[in-house]
Amino acid sequence: xxxxxxxxxxxxxxxxxxxxxxxxxxxxxxxxxxxxxxxxxxxxxxxxxxxxxxxxxxxxxxxxxxxxxxxxxxxxxxxxxxxxxxxxxxxxxxxxxxxxxxxxxxxxxxxxxxxxxxxxxxxxxxxxxxxxxxxxxxxxxxxxxxxxxxxxxxxxxxxxxxxxxxxxxxxxxxxxxxxxxxxxxxxxxxxxxxxxxxxxxxxxxxxxxxxxxxxxxxxxxxxxxxxxxxxxxxxxxxxxxxxx
Amino acid sequence: xxxxxxxxxxxxxxxxxxxxxxxxxxxxxxxxxxxxxxxxxxxxxxxxxxxxxxxxxxxxxxxxxxxxxxxxxxxxxxxxxxxxxxxxxxxxxxxxxxxxxxxxxxxxxxxxxxxxxxxxxxxxxxxxxxxxxxxxxxxxxxxxxxxxxxxxxxxxxxxxxxxxxxxxxxxxxxxxxxxxxxxxxxxxxxxxxxxxxxxxxxxxxxxxxxxx
Numbered sequence: 177x178x179x180x181x182x183x184x185x186x187x188x189x190x191x192x193x194x195x196x197x198x199x200x201x202x203x204x205x206x207x208x209x210x211x212x213x214x215x216x217x218x219x220x221x222x223x224x225x226x227x228x229x230x231x232x233x234x235x236x237x238x239x240x241x242x243x244x245x246x247x248x249x250x251x252x253x254x255x256x257x258x259x260x261x262x263x264x265x266x267x268x269x270x271x272x273x274x275x276x277x278x279x280x281x282x283x284x285x286x287x288x289x290x291x292x293x294x295x296x297x298x299x300x301x302x303x304x305x306x307x308x309x310x311x312x313x314x315x316x317x318x319x320x321x322x323x324x325x326x327x328x329x330x331x332x333x334x335x336x337x338x339x340x341x342x343x344x345x346x347x348x349x350x351x352x353x354x355x356x357x358x359x360x361x362x363x364x365x366x367x368x369x370x371x372x373x374x375x376x377x378x379x380x381x382x383x384x385x386x387x388x389x390x391x392x393x394x395x396x397x398x399x400x401x402x403x404x405x406x407x408x409x410x411x412x413x414x415x416x417x418x419x420x
Numbered sequence: 421x422x423x424x425x426x427x428x429x430x431x432x433x434x435x436x437x438x439x440x441x442x443x444x445x446x447x448x449x450x451x452x453x454x455x456x457x458x459x460x461x462x463x464x465x466x467x468x469x470x471x472x473x474x475x476x477x478x479x480x481x482x483x484x485x486x487x488x489x490x491x492x493x494x495x496x497x498x499x500x501x502x503x504x505x506x507x508x509x510x511x512x513x514x515x516x517x518x519x520x521x522x523x524x525x526x527x528x529x530x531x532x533x534x535x536x537x538x539x540x541x542x543x544x545x546x547x548x549x550x551x552x553x554x555x556x557x558x559x560x561x562x563x564x565x566x567x568x569x570x571x572x573x574x575x576x577x578x579x580x581x582x583x584x585x586x587x588x589x590x591x592x593x594x595x596x597x598x599x600x601x602x603x604x605x606x607x608x609x610x611x612x613x614x615x616x617x618x619x620x621x622x623x624x625x626x627x628x629x630x631x632x
Contacts, residue, residue, distance in 0.1 A: 204617040204624075217610055220603055227543025229595035236602035243606070243613045254620045 204250045213242035255305035262312035263296050268373065269319035272365070276325040289318040324367045344368055345416030350400040360393055363402060368416055370407050378405055453496060454503035461488055461506050464513035471572060473520025476527075480519060484512030521571035528578035529566075532559055535585035542592035544585075551591055555584030 204210075220235035270293050273279070278286045296311035345368055350358045360376035363369055370378070380393040382405045388395055396402070406412055465488065468474050474481040491505030536555070539545070544552045562577030 204621050205614065207617070210613065210617065213610055213613070217606055220599075220606060224596075224599050224603055227546035227592070229543075229547045229592070229599035232599040233595075233602040236599070236606040239606040240602075240609045243609045247613045247616055250617055250620055254624065257624050 204253065207246045207250060209242045209249060210246035213239045213246060216242060252305070255309075256303075259296075259300050259305035259308040259312070262309045262316070263300055265373075266293050266296055266312035266315035266319075268365075269316055269322075272324070273319055273322055276322065278319070278322045281325075282322050285318050285321060289315045292318065324371050326367075344404070344410055344412045345414055346404055346412035347415040348402045348404055349415065350396050350398050350402060358398070359396060363396075369404055375407055378407055379403075449497055449499055451499045453499050454491075454506050457503055457506035457510065458491070458495065461491075461509050461513060464510065464517070468513065468516050468520065471520070471524070471575075473516055473524065476520035476523040477516040480512045480515040484509045484516060487512065521575070525562075525566050525571055525574050525578065528575050528582070529562070532562070532578045532582040532585065535582040535589065539585040539589040539592065542589050542596060544588035544592035547592035547595050548588040551584050551588035555581045555588055558584060 216235045216239035220232045220239055223229070223235060224232035270289065273282075273286060273289065278289075292311045292314040296308045296315060299305075299307040299311060348363060348366075348369060350363070360379045361373045364376040364379055365371065365373040376393075379402060382403050383400075384390045384393075386400060386402075387393070388397065401415070404412055461484075465485075468481065487505045487509035491502045491509060494505070495502040536559070539548075539552060539555070542548075558577045558581035562574045562581055565571070565574035565577055
């Protein structure tokens, strides 16, 4: 028993260490040019302390230049991440549109959204990230007017359990769906929740204390009962359960 | 009448003869002039003036000068006395040279030491190595010259050392200001970059973040 406890402790420590290490490696402060800039800064200070002011000046200038390059690279990385994030959101909206037959229900919007999505993809590939973000934003804005189809067609989309007349559920039980794992983003997108993934933060804030790691909204576990707060004054009651 | 004139002439001749017979004898100093002593004293005086040593040893110099003036007064008329006075003046001039140089060398060394400290404060040994090395060389020569009794040369070397240390300190100070400015600028830039990178890190850690 004691041995097993010890093993778990060691495994836990290794997991934490691994996580920290992995997280550290992903930090932008690990940018090679930024690290070189820090080295140069150290060398500049050492040279200054020893009286070699000429070298101190040279190293300082190099540190500043490397710092500028690191910043520029990170800004590009940020823009790439942002463009990718927006493109993913646009892709989700396009998928939402396809699932809800937007092509036939909103032909004009759909055509424009698809064209904008293509632009978002092309500009992303061309590293024109701001243009890609703009195109993705256009897709998201266009698709904002697309309502979800009331009837859940082909997909085993969850159907709200008639808890009472037309009342929406107040609680959702997280499910294990292999093809599209439940997360706050997807849960918020369900028609009986908000029909809008952008409202994921409402769910997160209301259920933070139930999460294994309250600071990590990505980790929700199957079986967890998620409280669905009212987003715009709608009445909610009962627990949603999928149709068998 | 003619006999009167003859009488007057005779009286004048008699008076002339009497006056010539009572004139004092001319005194001539036959002893040799102390030329060597006078030349040495004159040379010493010039040397002392040239090196400004009279201000460093005013007492001995004044004594020497008094003897010298007195000796000059009787030079040629009382050569024995003049030599005696010059013999008294010369050691006082020697004393002026020794004391004067001792004090002057010490003063110039102190000036050089102050300049050296100033240069060291600025780390000029590294920052202005050529000037500092030249100063060190001059300083070492000044020390050696002083030890060898070459005081004039030692003074000149200490002065050169002080000048070179000052030059090194000035060069180092200017380089230091420039380096400090470059360091400050680099530190500010790195801090600004670090802040921004952390902000981007935080932004990118959000699950669905990003505001264009």
